[in-house]
Amino acid sequence: MRRTLYRILETSAGNRRGVSLVFNIVLITIITLNAIAIILHTVPAINEKYARLFIDFELFSVLFFTVEYVLRVWVCVENDRYHHWFWGRIQYMLSVSALIDLLAIAPFYVTLFATDLAIVRILRLFRIFRLFRVSKYSHAYRMILSVVRDKKEELLLSLAMIVFMLIILSSIMYYVEHPAQPTVFSSIPATMWWAINAMATVGYGDIHPVTALGKTLASVSAVMGIALFALPTSILVSGFNEHIRYRKMPPRCPHCGKEL
Template sequence: MTLRKKVYSILEVTREKKKGLAWFFDIFLLTIISLNTVAIILHTVKSIRQETDVFFVGFETFSVIFFSIEYLLRVWVCVENPKFQNPVWGRLRYMVSFTAIIDFLAIFPFYVSHFTTGSGLIRILRLFRIFRLFKFTRYIHALRVFENVFREKREELILSFVLMLFMLIISSSIMFYVEHDAQPKVFSSIPATLWWGVSTITTVGYGDTFPITPLGKFFAGVIAVSGVVMIALPTGILTSGFSEHISSRRKETHPHKFCPHCGKEIEKHT
């Protein structure tokens, strides 16, 4: 076995891993990810940050070095995977995959922050460190199920969100023209009315912006009811996706218990 294949076997995630170097690496990596998440949260507490800032900086540096080495190793060994066999294009394909992008986002803010001076940009880049939490998806099966369902239903989800966007723009435009004369400061423009549209369609209803004319109240009621239907659309798509995924997994793990024609359990088949 070549060195690259050995490293690949250590980095690759499989549910059958026994207690060995690969298993200990997974545990160590998950521990580092967990501690990073805790550190990001605690670093926002002023009293803790002032007393232990040196520790936070040191741990951040260690974590970035560790994640950087891990990222480079994964790019190096990814050609052992049949999907990325080509030494050039295979690695490029891997680098734009979801897991590789998450790995990259976990380290790049640290390097970029050393070349930027704007405090606002640095705060945004520091926020990107929370992406390290998404590295858990590689190791927790339940999170991989979420990823698979979203990937399988992405077209339906995109369509539902596009419909919601259309509804938001149309409803906000209507409400602007209906309420502008009565409340010129509240409904001052269509972009300003979009906030009302979001809170109404999602049925949150903060109450900071609301119609006062009879026609405006009528349209608001119609839009609120329609919003319930629109919000339920992606929920139904995801529910269907999870049901299909769980059903296919059951058939893969217990193929002898299901009829290959109708899909029913054999003991219940009539």
């Protein structure tokens, strides 16, 4: 029975057909309805009219996800990675996937014992983690993870370039604008807020240069920011192209290299 439940709960453990397909459809539907409920719950008119429905659906969802989480912990030993009856389950419970499942239900149980309304509101926000559960069944999500994993060195390099440029621009702008605006450009960390806005071309406007040299530097920063932020985008695009091209390639014999 444990093996059968494992094949039903884990889409990667077998074909997505029969009971497994029905369960995955039901699970994704409940997760989607939870996302809609979280959004509509913040609308005063709707919440006032359907408050009882939101509470009942929340109780049903927590019960459903709790039973599912317990079953997943029970059947995870069927996976070779978690074969040990005790340490295998501990290892599974500490995995990213299991932690997301736990965060989807834990806030509800914590709020039962919390008396501070501010803490209760914060914990309720964690219900949004239920949305991340859909990603486990999404081919697009798995492809994104695969691309990021393959291109992590290039992405880290581009991120380092952005950080270095942020520090350099903030330092230069501080020494240029501080004499004219000592309270606005009060320090290099404070100037970093301006640098982020300039490089991201957001133009928030609460901090801006007033000297001619400062305005020139701001213009250069905006142009450079476009180029720098385009770099990780191009890396991801090339990674997606490689994965899509690889998936469309016909299978080849591992010995002779001919198409099968």
